[in-house]
Amino acid sequence: MSADTTGGHPPAALRTEWIIELQQSYFSATGVQLLATVVIGVLVILAMKFGRRLETLVDHRYGRNVGEASRVIWLLAVVATGVYSLSIVWHVTYFIDIVFRTLAIDRWTAVQQFMTIAIVLVAYLLIRFANRSIDQLQRTSSLTKHQSEVAYHVSDIGIALGTMTLVLTLWGVDLTNIFIGAGAITAIVGLAARETLAAVLAGFILLFSRPFRVGDWIEVKDHSGIVKDVTIFNTKIQTFSDEHVLVPNDIITESDLTNLSRNDQLRVEVEVGIDYETDVHYAREVVVEAVEDLDSIRSSPDPHVIAKRFADSSILLEVRVWIGEPTMRRRWNARTDAIEAIKDAFDREGITIPYPQRVQSARGDGFDVGVPSTDETTAVSVGNE
Structure with a gap:
């Protein structure tokens, strides 16, 4: 076909004599070209599936990062081979020649491009390695979920910025102006989003x-x-x-x-008043005996009762008990159980929980507050008329 000669002659390495004979002998008919295209497509798909198995094999032997790198290289090779094979089948190897001519560069540019690809690949592998290390720390409870999320962002952004800096430096880009502009943008963003920052x-x-x-x-x-x-x-x-x-x-x-969960135990206080005529020491013993065997309360530390203060109508006792694995429900249950047990114990022992009351008394001899008689009331009424 004339398509081979348009656009220039392909390099000898891309279109050798045996490739020309292969094209003239087998790939001169459209039907054969279509069939060959289907076969190449199937082979490419099978090769990609083999790439997964190759990654698994290399992963078990050399580690996951090396396995992923081997799969990427394999896929690139498969795609390149497939494109080249299709160009042979359809007699368009001149297209590859055009690509090569377009990409014709000097040695230093080639080294820059190769180093750029290598830096990006290493950065990708570093990001994957850092993320897996963070996942491993989270599984061992060394990091919380929140810490893992923050660590993901910090490591990914740090590696990306470092990679960008290396690539720009490699290509001779002056980073001074970039840093100055970034500083100005950071200052503006900082003023506009102070609360968010x-x-x-x-x-x-x-x-x-x-x-x-x-x-x-x-x-x-x-x-x-x-x-x-x-x-x-x-x-x-x-x-x-x-x-x-x-x-x-x-x-x-x-x-x-x-943080009420940090120490794995929490003290619960319950206040109760006793009559001033009650023996305080005896009342404290009754309270301790009432709450020490409750299922909702820990046996260690032991329940403790103190005389807190003199109230208006009673002596106020404070009962201190502890619960394990603190939650609000456990605190409510412990408080309720303690109040019920103390009330039952006081009823059995005849200890009174007094109501608020006031005692009124006169100073010195005092004075009488008399009630007006009937005659005085009548006289006042007549006077008002």
């Missing part, structure tokens, strides 16, 4: 300080609940009223934070 910075602070994890019960800024998720910008809390609250991370770092 503060939340992001607070997210990194939470990453390294680790004051709580997902599933912990915390109290912060008038909110109390279970941590459901932590992102770079905010923390999601599910309150005990089944409300989902998003608290910005900068609010968390600036406020007092209480």
Whole structure:
């Protein structure tokens, strides 16, 4: 076909004598060309599937990164071979010649291109290796889910920026102006999104300080609940009223934070008043005996009762008990069980829980508050008329 001669002559390595004979002998009819195209397509598909098996074999022997690299190289070779085979079948090897002429470069440019491809490939493998290392740390509970997400972004962005810097330096690009422009853009963005940047910075602070994890019960800024998720910008809390609250991370770092799940136990206080005529020491013993065997309360530390203060109508006792694996439901259950047990014990022992009352008494001799008689009332009424 004349198509071989248009656009220039292909290099001898691409169109040798035996390739010319092959084209003239077997690929001169359209039907044969179509059949050969189908065969090449099937072979390419089978070769791609073999690439997966090759990756698995290399992965088991040399590691996953090497396995992925081998599969990428194999796929590139398969695609190049398939394109070249189709160009032979359809007598268009001149197209490859045009591509080669277009890509004709000097040795230094070729080295730059080769180094650029190598740097990008190494950066890709580094990103995959870093992400797998983070996944491994998360599986061993060394990192939380939030920390893993932040670590993904930090490692990927860091590797990408480093790769970009190396490539630009390799091609002789002056990075001074780029850094100056980036600094100006950063200043503008910082002024326009101060709160967002503060939340992001607070997210990194939470990453390294680790004051709580997902599933912990915390109290912060008038909110109390279970941590459901932590992102770079905010923390999601599910309150005990089944409300989902998003608290910005900068609010968390600036406020007092209480983690009620960190120590795996929590003290619960219950106050009860006793009559002033009651023996305080005896009442304390009764309370301890009433709560020490409750299932909702831990046996260690032991329940403790103190005389807290003199109230208006009673002596106020404070009962201190502990619960394990703290949750709001366990605290409610422990408080309810303690109150019921103390009430039953006081009823058995005849200990009175007094109502608020006031005692009135006159100073010195006092004075009488008389009730007007009937005659005085009548006289007042006549006078008013």
